[in-house]
Structure formats: structure tokens, C-alpha cells
Amino acid sequence: MPLRRTSSMLIATHKKSIASFSENFTAEQVVQWAVEAFGDSLVLQTSAGIQAAVMLKLVTSIKPDVKVVFVDTGYLPKETTDYMETLRKELNLNLTIARPKLTPEELESKHGKLWETDHELYGEITKVEPMNRALQELGCVAILSGLRAQQTSNRGDMKKLSFDLEAEQYKVLPILDWSKEDVKEYMKDLPKHPLESAGFATIGDKHSSRALKKGETDERATRFGGKTQECGLHTSTSSLDLLLKEIEETALPDGYVIFTKPKCKFCKAAKALLQQEGFDYLEKDVTDEAVYAEMMMHNPDAKTVPQIFDDNCLIGGFTELFNTLGVQGTTVEEFVAPFSEKKVESVAEVTKTKGKANFAKYYAEAVIGGAALLTVASILIPALQRSPNGNLTSESRLIENAGLLISGSRLLQSPSRLS
Numbered sequence: 001m002p003l004r005r006t007s008s009m010l011i012a013t014h015k016k017s018i019a020s021f022s023e024n025f026t027a028e029q030v031v032q033w034a035v036e037a038f039g040d041s042l043v044l045q046t047s048a049g050i051q052a053a054v055m056l057k058l059v060t061s062i063k064p065d066v067k068v069v070f071v072d073t074g075y076l077p078k079e080t081t082d083y084m085e086t087l088r089k090e091l092n093l094n095l096t097i098a099r100p101k102l103t104p105e106e107l108e109s110k111h112g113k114l115w116e117t118d119h120e121l122y123g124e125i126t127k128v129e130p131m132n133r134a135l136q137e138l139g140c141v142a143i144l145s146g147l148r149a150q151q152t153s154n155r156g157d158m159k160k161l162s163f164d165l166e167a168e169q170y171k172v173l174p175i176l177d178w179s180k181e182d183v184k185e186y187m188k189d190l191p192k193h194p195l196e197s198a199g200f201a202t203i204g205d206k207h208s209s210r211a212l213k214k215g216e217t218d219e220r221a222t223r224f225g226g227k228t229q230e231c232g233l234h235t236s237t238s239s240l241d242l243l244l245k246e247i248e249e250t251a252l253p254d255g256y257v258i259f260t261k262p263k264c265k266f267c268k269a270a271k272a273l274l275q276q277e278g279f280d281y282l283e284k285d286v287t288d289e290a291v292y293a294e295m296m297m298h299n300p301d302a303k304t305v306p307q308i309f310d311d312n313c314l315i316g317g318f319t320e321l322f323n324t325l326g327v328q329g330t331t332v333e334e335f336v337a338p339f340s341e342k343k344v345e346s347v348a349e350v351t352k353t354k355g356k357a358n359f360a361k362y363y364a365e366a367v368i369g370g371a372a373l374l375t376v377a378s379i380l381i382p383a384l385q386r387s388p389n390g391n392l393t394s395e396s397r398l399i400e401n402a403g404l405l406i407s408g409s410r411l412l413q414s415p416s417r418l419s
Contacts, residue, residue, distance in 0.1 A: 010141070010168060010170075011163065011240070013312070013313050014037060014038075014170070015311075015312065016311075017033075017036075017037035018161070018240060020033070021033055021037075021160075021161050023159060023160050023161070025160065027058060027174040027175050027178070028058070028062065028174075030160055030161075030172060030173075030174035031058060031059050031062045031063070031144070031172075031174050032062055034142060034144060034172045034174075035062060035063045035066075037142070038141050038142040038170070040067070040139070041139055041140060041141035041142060042063070042066060042067070042140075042141070042142050042144060042172075043066070043067045043068070043069055043135055043138055043140040043142070043143055043144065044056070044059050044066050044067065044068045044069070044143075044144040044145075045069055045131070045143050045144065045145045046068055046069070046070050046084075046146070047070070047071070047203075047204070048070055048076075048080050048081070048083050048084035048087065048193075049080075049193065049202060049203050049204075050193050050195075050196050050200065050201060050202060050203060051146060051148075051183050051187065052083075052084075052087065052146065052193070053087060053187060053190040053191055053192075054146060054175065054183055054186050054187060054190070055144065055145070055146035055174070055175065056068065056087055056091050056093065057091060057186075057190055058174065058175070058186075059144055059174075060091050060092075060093070064092070065094050066094060066144075067094055067096065067138050067140075068093045068094055068095045068096065069095075069096050069097075069098055069131065069134045069135060069138070070084055070095060070096070070097050070098070071097075071098045071099070071126075071127050071130050071131050071134075072097055072098070072099050073099075073100060073126040073127060073130075073205055074099065074100060074103060074104040074107075074126065075104060075115075075126070075205035075206055075207060075208075076204075076205060076206065077195065077203065077206045077209070079193065079194040079195050080193070080195075080203060082194065083191070083193050083194060084097075086191050087191060090190075090191055096134055096138065098130040098131055098133065098134035099130055100125055100126045100129065100130050101125075101129070101130070102125060107125065107126070113207075115205065115207060115208055126205075132167050135167065135169065140169055141169060141170060142169060142170035142171070142172055143164070143167075143169055143170065143171050143172065144172050144173075144174065145171060145172070145173055146173075146174075146175055147173050147175075147176060148175055148176060148177075148178055148183070149176050149177060150179060150180065151202075158173060158176060158237060159173070159176075159239055159240070160172065160173050160174065160176050160177075161173075161240060162237040162238060162239060162240060163237065163238050163239075163240055164237050165237070165238050171237050195211075198211055199211030199212050200212070200222070201222060202222060209222060210222050250297065251312050252298065252309055252312050253282055254311050254312070255279075255280060255281065255282065255310070255311065256274055256279055256280065256281035256282070256308065256309070256310050257281065257282045257284065257308070257309045257310075258270055258271065258274075258281050258282070258283050258284065258306050258307070258308050258309075259284045259286050259291065259294075259295040259302075259305055259306060259307040259308075260283055260284070260285060260286065260305050260306050261285070261286055261287060261305050262285065262287065264305050264306065265336055265339035265340045266304075266305070266306055266317060266318040266336060266339075267305055267306045267318075268339040269318050269335055269336045269339050270306045270308060270317075270318045270321055271283065272335075272339070273318075273321060273322065273325065273327065273335065274321075277325055277327075286305060295307055298314070299314055304317060305317075306318060306321075308320070308321050318332070318336065319332050322335065
């Protein structure tokens with residue numbers, strides 16, 4: 001499956017965190033890393049199966065309020081839903097229960113016993129879609145799961161940190177390298193699934209799960225009639241090493257990158273702000289078609305400039321940059337205003353002063369000066385109209401007073417305010 005732009009941006013956003021990850025981390029270290037990297041965007045996925053208590057205990061001991069998602073397909077044994085409720089109470093879980101859009105009755109009315117005729121579609125309807133919907137509603141960026149490499153051949157090649165290309169989310173597997181003995185040891189003091197004592201080694205939907213037979217050792221043969229090893233939730237993960245390599249080939253340089261147009265006042269303001277705050281930046285002019293195409297590759301939703309990135313992460317336009325930098329003492333409108341004036345030839349004219357330009361004061365003076373001119377006109381013109389022969393000399397005193405009024409407004413000084 002090709003790497004989509006949203007996936008590329010998401011991986012690039014966490015590039016530094018990914019670089020600090022090690023496949024040699026212990027289970028506790030993996031969870032701690034994930035909590036620090038993803039915070040409240042981290043979600044724990046559980047099936048309420050035989051070993052479910054392990055991950056629930058492991059993760060909540062580090063992040064007690066972690067979001068937990070459980071899919072009730074409508075076909076689970078009652079023992080499983082009861083067990084989920086037991087764990088919820090025991091561990092005080094922040095639990096979300098996801099359900100398919102179709103009830104079992106609706107599903108069978110439309111498709112019959114779909115689990116027998118189309119296992120993949122059945123898994124999509126009852127597990128994948130409701131899980132992905134819940135994860136999206138919870139703002140999930142990374143999923144914690146209790147998969148182990150020993151469980152299936154497909155899981156043997158997985159990494160503790162990988163990426164789900166279909167859902168466009170990170171997948172974090174803290175106990176991937178645990179053995180059955182490790183699980184059993186950790187489970188000693190935790191509630192057990194009621195069906196474990198009945199010989200069940202793995203449990204899913206009641207129509208597709210059975211207990212181990214005497215002498216049977218292949219646990220996964222007790223699921224889906226032995227025809228498949230996966231339910232559909234864990235079949236599209238990819239190594240981050242390969243994805244990072246692909247991203248590096250198209251990544252923007254580190255630091256600030258600004259896509260601009262020459263006459264854009266917001267672009268000029270963005271560059272002035274970065275200079276004022278002491279940041280270097282790389283400017284890219286989108287009037288060049290190749291540069292425009294590059295901008296759209298990194299943000300296809302872009303409709304205006306500037307488009308500002310920091311370490312490959314999209315900040316947005318000037319307002320977002322202004323808010324991100326936490327500028328004090330002025331507003332967005334006040335900061336941008338001078339850049340719409342024809343007299344401003346470059347950002348240096350605004351930023352070369354010892355302090356920050358007082359844009360509000362500059363414009364207040366300009367307004368006062370304009371008002372003075374209008375006042376002179378309102379006095380002078382009617383006076384001239386009343387004067388015999390329109391004689392300017394006869395109104396010399398009015399002109400003298402007008403000159404004093406204009407001088408008092410400091411309008412004549414205003415061009416020097418930005419130099």
C-alpha cells in the first residue's frame with residue numbers, strides 16, 4: 001500500500017520521537033515512551049480476551065486515564081462482555097465500547113452467516129469499521145495493542161513500533177516479545193477470563209471460537225475454524241524504517257520554511273516576525289510552478305500564502321505563526337498593517353529599529369494628520385469662496401494658522417517613524 005500524504009505528515013511530525021525509540025525497550029519503557037510521544041492521542045485497544053488484563057494493567061499503571069476501546073461485535077460470548085465489565089471496574093478504565101452499525105439481526109438479514117461465506121467482509125463490518133470509527137472520534141494518533149510475535153506467523157515479523165497504513169495511525173506493541181510464560185506470570189494477581197478454565201486459549205466471537213481439544217497445541221486453530229489467523233485489525237502494518245526513508249526523499253529542510261508570494265502583506269509580516277524573534281527561515285516563492293507544486297504536495301488544502309512549516313510540521317498562515325510564537329504587545333492586525341503600505345519596500349525597514357515598531361502609534365499619528373488636512377480644507381475653501389476675487393493674500397492669517405495645525409499633527413514626521 002502506498003504512503004499517503006497524511007501518513008507522511010503524521011510520521012514527519014513525530015520524527016524526533018521516533019528517533020528516540022528502541023526495539024530493545026522493555027514493555028514498561030515502550031508504554032512510557034508512547035505516553036510521552038503521543039499523550040492523550042494514545043488509545044489502548046482491547047479484545048477482553050484471555051490475556052487482555054495484562055495490557056490493561058500494564059498501561060494504566062503508567063497512564064491511569066488512558067483511553068481504552070473495546071469492540072462488541074454483537075456475537076461475543078456473554079462471558080467476554082462480563083469479563084470486560086469486571087476489568088472496567090477493577091482497573092477503573094476510561095472505556096469506550098464500539099459497536100457495528102448493523103445489529104446481528106440486520107447483518108444476517110442482509111448477508112446471512114457472513115462469517116462463513118466472506119470472513120474478510122465480516123471482519124470489516126463487525127470489527128474494523130467500528131474500531132476505526134471509535135479511534136477517529138477519540139482523536140487517536142497511536143494505538144497500544146497486546147499482540148505477541150508468538151501468536152501467529154504474521155505477527156512474527158512485526159515491530160514494537162510500526163505504522164498502520166490503512167488507518168494512518170501508529171501501532172505500539174509493548175509485549176510483542178513476551179512468551180506465554182511471561183503473560184502467565186504477569187497475570188497471577190489479575191482477574192481471569194471465565195472461559196479460560198473451560199479450555200479456551202484464545203477467544204473471539206462465539207460462532208468462531210472453541211476450546212482446545214485434548215492433545216491439541218495450535219491455539220490459533222481454535223479461531224475461525226482454523227481457516228485464518230487474523231480478524232482484520234492487524235493486517236496492514238508497515239515498518240517505520242521503510243516509511244521514514246520514503247519521507248526523507250521528499251521532506252522539507254529542518255527549521256522554518258515559508259511558501260510566499262512577493263507582494264503578499266502577510267508573507268512580508270511573517271518574515272519580519274521571524275526576524276524579530278531571531279529565527280532563520282527558508283523562503284520559497286510559489287510564483288514558480290515547481291515551488292507551488294511542492295507546497296501543494298506538503299499541504300494540498302492550501303488556499304492562501306504564506307504556508308509556514310517548522311521542522312516539516314505545518315504551522316499554517318501568519319495568524320497561526322503569530323499565535324504559536326506568543327507575540328505580546330500588539331495584535332495580528334497591527335503587526336500586518338504597515339506591510340500593506342507602498343512605502344514599505346522590505347522587511348528590514350520595519351525590523352531595523354532598536355525596538356519593535358509601534359505600528360498602532362504610527363497609524364494614530366497618520367490619522368490625526370489626515371484629520372488636520374481635512375480641517376484646513378474645510379476652513380480654507382469656504383473662506384476663499386467668500387473672499388472678494390478669491391484673493392489668497394487676504395486669507396494669509398488663515399493659511400498661517402493652518403500651517404501650525406499641520407505641523408502640530410506631526411504628519412510630516414511620520415515617514416521617519418519606521419527608519
